[in-house]
Every structure is written in C-alpha cells, then in structure tokens.
Amino acid sequence: MYDSSLEDRRLAALVDWLQRDLSLDIRQISPASSDASFRRYFRVAHSGGVQIAMDAPPEKENCAAFIRVAGLMRDAGIHVPAVYHSDTRQGFLLLEDLGSENLLDRLNPEAADTLYAKALDSLFELQRNVDSATCQLPEYDAAFIERELGIFYEWFLQKLVGLELPQRLTTRLNRILIDSALAQPRVCVHRDYHSRNLMLPANGSLGVIDFQDAVVGPISYDPVSLLRDCYVAWPEHRVDEWARSYHARLLAGGLLQADYAQFRRWFDLMGMQRHLKAIGIFSRLHLRDGKPNYLADIPRTFAYVESVCARYPELDEFHRFLQDPLKPAYLPIQ
Numbered sequence: 001m002y003d004s005s006l007e008d009r010r011l012a013a014l015v016d017w018l019q020r021d022l023s024l025d026i027r028q029i030s031p032a033s034s035d036a037s038f039r040r041y042f043r044v045a046h047s048g049g050v051q052i053a054m055d056a057p058p059e060k061e062n063c064a065a066f067i068r069v070a071g072l073m074r075d076a077g078i079h080v081p082a083v084y085h086s087d088t089r090q091g092f093l094l095l096e097d098l099g100s101e102n103l104l105d106r107l108n109p110e111a112a113d114t115l116y117a118k119a120l121d122s123l124f125e126l127q128r129n130v131d132s133a134t135c136q137l138p139e140y141d142a143a144f145i146e147r148e149l150g151i152f153y154e155w156f157l158q159k160l161v162g163l164e165l166p167q168r169l170t171t172r173l174n175r176i177l178i179d180s181a182l183a184q185p186r187v188c189v190h191r192d193y194h195s196r197n198l199m200l201p202a203n204g205s206l207g208v209i210d211f212q213d214a215v216v217g218p219i220s221y222d223p224v225s226l227l228r229d230c231y232v233a234w235p236e237h238r239v240d241e242w243a244r245s246y247h248a249r250l251l252a253g254g255l256l257q258a259d260y261a262q263f264r265r266w267f268d269l270m271g272m273q274r275h276l277k278a279i280g281i282f283s284r285l286h287l288r289d290g291k292p293n294y295l296a297d298i299p300r301t302f303a304y305v306e307s308v309c310a311r312y313p314e315l316d317e318f319h320r321f322l323q324d325p326l327k328p329a330y331l332p333i334q
Contacts, residue, residue, distance in 0.1 A: 010055055010057065011042075011055070013090060013092075014042070014053055014055050014090075014092055015029065017087055017090060017092050018044060018046075018053060018094070021085075021087070022085055022094065024044065024046040024047075024048070025046050025047040025048075026044060026045070026046050027045045027046055027047070028043075028044075028045040029042050029043070029044050029045070029053070030042065030043055031043075032052055032097075032100065033100075037060075037061060038056070038057055038060035038061055039054060039055065039056045039061055040054070040055045041053070041054055041055075042055070043097065043100075044094075050097050051084065051094055051095060051096065051097050052081065052094070052095040052096070052097045052098075053092065053093070053094055053095070054066075054092065054093040054094075054095055055091065055092060056091040056092075056093070057091050058088070058089065058090065058091040061091060061212075062212065063086060063088040063091055063092075063093060064088050065212050065213075066083075066093065066211075066212040067083055067086060067088075067093070069137070069211050069212050069214045070083055070211070070212075072130055072135055072137075072188070072214070073126065073130070073208065073211055073214075075129075076125055076126055076128075076129035076130045076188075077125045077129055078122055078125060078126055078208050079098075079122070079201075079205050079206060079207045079208060080207070080208050080209070080211060081095040081096040081097075081098055081207065081209065082095065082096040083095055083096075084096070098199040098201045098207035098209065099199055099200065099201045099202060099207070101199065101200045102195060102196050102197070102198060102199050102200065103115055103119060103195040103196075103198040103199075103200065103206075104195035104196050104229075104231055104232060105200075106200060107195060107232055112234065112238070116226070116227070116242055118206045119193075119198055119206060119226055120223070120226070120242070120245075120246050120249075121206075122198075122206050122208060123190075123193060123222055123223065123226065123246075124246075124249055124250075124253065126187075126188055126190065126208075126222070127187040127188065127219065127222070127250075127255060128253055128255060130187070130188035132186050132187055132188055132216045135188060135216065137188065137214050137215050137216050138215045138216070139215065139216050139217070140181070140189060140215040140216060140217025140218065140221075141182075142178050142182060144215070145174075145177065145178050145181055145273065146174055146178065148273070148277040149173075149174055149177065149273065149276060149277065150280075151277050151280030151281060151284065152276040152277060152279055152280035153165060153170065153280070154280065155280040155281070155283040155284040155287065155288075156279045156280045156282075156283040156298075157326075159283065159287055160283040160286070160287060160330075160333065161326065161329050161330050161333065162329065163325060163326060163329055165321065169317055169318060169321065172317070172318075173315075173318050176269065176314055176315070177269055177272065177273040180265065180266055180269040180270065181217070181218045181221075181266075181269070181270055181273065182218075183266070184218035184219050184220060184266050184270075185218075185219045185255060185256055186216050186217060186218070186219070187216070187217070187218075187219050187255065188214060188215075188216060189214060189215050189216065189217040189218070189221045189222055190208070190211050190214055190222050190225075191213045191214060191215060191217075191221070191222075191225075192210050192211075192213065192225065193208075193222040193225045193226050194225050194226055194229045194230065194231065195226070195229050195231055195232055196231060197209050197210040197211075218266065218270055219250065219255065219256060219266075220263065220266040220267040220270040220271075221270050221274065223243065223246055223267065224267050224268075224270050224271035224274065225271075225274060227239050227242050227243060228271045228275070228304050230275065230278050230297050230300065230301045231297060231300075233300055233303070233304075236307075240264075243263075243264065243267055244260060247260050247263045247264075250263075265312075268308045268311060268312070269308065269312075271304060271308065272304070272305055272308040272309075275301045275302075275304045275305050276305060278297075278301050279298055279301050279302060279305075281294075282294040282295060282297055282298050282301070283295075283298070295334075298334075299334065302322075302330075305322065306319070306322060309322065
C-alpha cells in the first residue's frame with residue numbers, strides 16, 4: 001500500500017482513482033519526481049507492473065494538452081510516455097514508466113558526445129516529422145516572447161534584486177531578441193528540451209518528458225536548450241562542435257538554408273532569451289513557490305547571458321547594465 005506520510009487530499013483521490021476506477025492492486029506508491037510546475041509524479045507498483053501516476057491539478061495544469069502533444073510526438077517517432085488511462089476532470093494520468101535516470105545523471109566529458117548524439121537524433125526527428133502547419137500548436141510569436149522576457153524583468157530584476165531596466169533599454173533588448181527569433185524557420189518546439197527532461201530507460205532508448213508546453217517556433221530553440229543547458233555547462237569549443245554538426249544535419253535534411261554564421265547568431269540570441277526567462281522562473285520558484293534550490297542554477301545561467309552579450313556589439317549597453325548596477329546588487333543575494 002502507499003506510505004501514509006505522503007497522504008494528502010489529492011494523493012488520496014489519486015489512489016482512489018487507481019484502485020476503484022482502474023482496479024489496480026497497488027503494492028507500493030512513492031514519489032517519482034516533481035518539477036517546476038504544479039505537477040507531481042508517483043511510481044505505482046501493482047500486480048500488473050510498474051507505472052507512473054501523474055497528479056496535475058486541473059485548475060493549474062492542462063492534461064488534455066499533455067495527451068494531445070504526446071500523440072503528436074509519438075506519431076513523429078519520439079519516445080514519450082504512453083498514456084494508459086486518463087481522468088482529465090480530476091487531473092490524473094497513468095503513464096509508462098521511463099525509469100528514474102535522466103541524461104544529466106550520465107553526462108560527463110567522456111560520455112557527452114554519445115549522449116548528445118542520441119538527444120540530437122531524437123530532436124531532429126521531432127523537427128522533421130511534426131508538421132508545423134497542421135499540428136495546431138500555439139504560435140511562439142512576438143507577444144509570447146515578450147511575456148517570457150517579462151518574467152525576467154519582474155521576478156529577477158524587480159522582485160529578487162530590486163532593480164528596474166530602463167524602458168528604452170528594455171524596448172531595444174526585446175526588439176533584438178524578438179526579431180532574431182521570428183526570422184528563423186518554424187518547427188515544432190518542445191520548449192524544455194534539456195538534460196533533466198531526457199530519460200534513459202533500461203532498453204537503451206531516449207525518452208522525452210515535460211513536452212506539454214510545445215509550440216510552433218524558432219528552429220534554434222530546442223538545440224540551444226540542450227547544448228546550453230541551465231543545469232550543466234560545457235567548454236565553448238564543444239558546444240560549437242555540436243551546434244555545427246546539427247546545423248549541417250538541418251541543411252542536409254532541408255529544414256534550413258542559412259549558413260552557420262547566421263544559425264549561430266540565432267542560436268546565441270535564442271539561448272539568451274531563454275536564459276533570461278529561466279533566471280526569472282528560478283527567481284519566481286523561490287519567491288512565490290517556496291523552492292529555493294533553483295537559485296543555485298542562476299549563476300550558471302547568468303554566465304551564459306554574459307557570454308552572449310560579449311559576442312554582439314548591439315548588446316553592449318545591456319552588458320554594461322549586467323556589470324553595473326546588476327552584479328553588485330545581485331552578489332549579496334547569492
């Protein structure tokens with residue numbers, strides 16, 4: 001049976017659904033993982049095997065979107081968890097168990113080439129096989145990008161650090177990042193394609209999770225999410241090698257016509273936009289949701305932003321803002 005220390009009202013309702021509606025003979029239920037959302041996952045051992053139960057409060061999370069995007073990705077050849085049973089009214093799903101080991105658990109300098117090759121193989125299938133014109137995913141448009149950048153301005157700058165970016169500089173930065181994103185070829189974008197969301201099941205495949213927020217958007221978004229991961233950093237020459245190889249693959253596959261210099265600019269600026277958003281989200285998780293552990297990921301993510309600013313003269317003014325007044329104000333908080 002389940003551990004009584006985990007008891008709460010939603011868990012009780014989830015167990016009731018598993019036992020009464022699905023007739024599972026539960027032998028053990030334990031936390032499998034949690035993420036930065038309001039979803040929780042439990043590993044359920046029962047007489048028929050081991051599966052994952054997802055608890056997604058319907059007022060906070062969209063189970064229907066999860067199921068629909070899972071179908072799109074499965075049809076594209078991506079190994080996402082099979083959805084065995086669902087109750088979207090209550091916000092419960094019973095899913096395939098892809099194991100507890102993710103890419104980050106295995107990443108080291110010797111294994112990185114092999115693991116990233118596997119991850120980029122899966123990403124290429126996603127970008128090639130989901131028809132962006134008919135998939136009916138939300139558009140990652142200018143308003144969407146501006147909302148995401150607003151998370152950085154509000155939660156990191158204003159609420160965590162106590163600073164405000166001058167409006168003129170905000171407008172200029174937004175314009176640079178939005179124009180770059182919108183100039184790119186459009187594909188299906190996972191939006192969180194990074195090492196913690198890529199699972200390594202025992203059968204040797206690559207499993208992909210946390211895909212429910214997928215959009216139609218810039219072709220560089222998922223590659224930079226993976227190669228400039230907020231949770232692990234690599235020497236720049238290795239990132240460049242992986243990015244060049246993937247660019248060549250996109251060219252050969254007819255998904256891209258831009259040369260590497262153009263792709264690299266898109267890659268860098270897309271990564272910067274994503275990292276600014278992530279810094280804002282990490283701050284919000286701490287301030288609003290009581291999850292301070294994500295603060296430890298801000299310095300690595302901040303370093304990515306600084307490195308991109310240093311490459312592009314049009315970002316000089318924002319780079320100076322990062323150096324002073326932002327760094328002196330932020331350092332005491334770390």
